[in-house]
Amino acid sequence: MRLHKLVSLMREGNFDGALISPGTNLYYLTGLTVHEAGERPTILAVNADGDYGLLAPSLYENVIGDFPVTFWRDGENPYEKLAWILAELHLSGGRILVEDTMRADWLINVMKLGPFEFHPLSSLVRELRMRKDAKEIERMKHAAKVVDRVFEELLSWDLVGMRERELALKMEMTIRELSDGISFPPIVASGENAANPHHEPGDRRLRRGDMVILDYGARWKGYCSDITRTIAIGRPDERLVGIYETVKEAQERAYRTVREGIPAREIDRAARETIAEAGYGRYFTHRTGHGLGLDVHEEPYIGPDGEVVLGEGMTFTIEPGIYVPGLGGVRIEDDVAVQEGRGRRLTRAERELVRV
Numbered sequence: 001m002r003l004h005k006l007v008s009l010m011r012e013g014n015f016d017g018a019l020i021s022p023g024t025n026l027y028y029l030t031g032l033t034v035h036e037a038g039e040r041p042t043i044l045a046v047n048a049d050g051d052y053g054l055l056a057p058s059l060y061e062n063v064i065g066d067f068p069v070t071f072w073r074d075g076e077n078p079y080e081k082l083a084w085i086l087a088e089l090h091l092s093g094g095r096i097l098v099e100d101t102m103r104a105d106w107l108i109n110v111m112k113l114g115p116f117e118f119h120p121l122s123s124l125v126r127e128l129r130m131r132k133d134a135k136e137i138e139r140m141k142h143a144a145k146v147v148d149r150v151f152e153e154l155l156s157w158d159l160v161g162m163r164e165r166e167l168a169l170k171m172e173m174t175i176r177e178l179s180d181g182i183s184f185p186p187i188v189a190s191g192e193n194a195a196n197p198h199h200e201p202g203d204r205r206l207r208r209g210d211m212v213i214l215d216y217g218a219r220w221k222g223y224c225s226d227i228t229r230t231i232a233i234g235r236p237d238e239r240l241v242g243i244y245e246t247v248k249e250a251q252e253r254a255y256r257t258v259r260e261g262i263p264a265r266e267i268d269r270a271a272r273e274t275i276a277e278a279g280y281g282r283y284f285t286h287r288t289g290h291g292l293g294l295d296v297h298e299e300p301y302i303g304p305d306g307e308v309v310l311g312e313g314m315t316f317t318i319e320p321g322i323y324v325p326g327l328g329g330v331r332i333e334d335d336v337a338v339q340e341g342r343g344r345r346l347t348r349a350e351r352e353l354v355r356v
């Protein structure tokens with residue numbers, strides 16, 4: 001369990017305790033796989049001595065194994081029980097780290113239990129989570145292999161005439177067959193819809209002359225992959241074929257920039273300069289990438305303001321794109337790990353323009 005690492009950082013930062021609700025931080029720190037049970041408060045309290053206690057709804061009674069836990073039943077007041085846990089841990093006030101995604105109604109009730117000064121848990125945990133160990137990277141490699149395989153498979157499907165949302169569903173089912181599930185709902189953006197980077201797959205049917213952005217991910221033992229490939233159906237507009245080559249070059253240059261010791265913004269700069277030199281600067285409307293791990297989006301963010309200095313074990317995406325309203329768009333994305341001082345691609349699917 002990694003909770004002791006958090007406790008050391010808490011002591012260094014003069015924090016008195018932490019309140020952690022279900023999510024990837026709870027899983028990362030304790031291995032507990034309890035999911036948020038909607039409105040029912042579920043909170044792990046930890047003090048700076050390393051003592052801890054979990055408040056959980058009784059419907060988890062047969063799920064949580066050997067862990068110090070106080071259950072509450074529907075009809076009881078969970079915050080009375082939380083007050084007992086906090087009193088036992090001598091945590092009835094002070095500087096407290098709180099899970100960033102804790103529901104506001106839980107937090108409002110917690111605030112009534114003492115004079116607390118709250119700080120975001122992520123400010124400490126992100127330092128730990130950013131550098132993946134060998135086991136975490138193995139899991140990410142597996143999740144990456146799954147999306148590579150899905151790409152190969154989908155190229156054999158009869159795409160012409162298929163609706164975007166039918167293709168997204170077929171991709172999702174294939175991902176689920178090969179892994180623990182999707183890391184986010186697949187994006188299928190065809191024709192002019194590809195000018196929207198986060199397009200939600202709809203009823204448009206794929207047709208000859210389309211460029212189609214396919215952005216999807218798998219989850220394996222908690223860890224995510226996230227890949228984007230843009231394919232051509234038949235012969236798309238020559239401007240889009242040119243845009244494809246620019247994006248491919250931007251992605252390659254950004255990838256080659258990856259080195260231990262440089263700030264993340266250098267990677268973004270390499271991609272952004274390539275696209276600007278080709279005259280499409282204003283059509284690259286997002287950051288170049290984001291950290292990847294237990295969450296699809298986490299530190300280090302690869303944007304113009306990315307100050308995190310790259311270190312061994314960091315994992316992130318490199319995904320420049322160009323989106324021209326009324327014409328369409330292109331994005332190419334790989335997952336990359338910093339290993340032995342340089343970047344290594346985890347996703348390896350074909351990056352040359354594939355025409356089907």
Ligand SMILES: CSCC[C@H](N)C(=O)N1CCC[C@H]1C(=O)O
Nearest residue numbers: 184197198215226286287290296
């Ligand atoms: C979690 S949904 C989006 C997944 C996608 N691969 C992605 O992260 N992006 C698509 C456009 C830019 C980038 C983003 O930062 O949202």
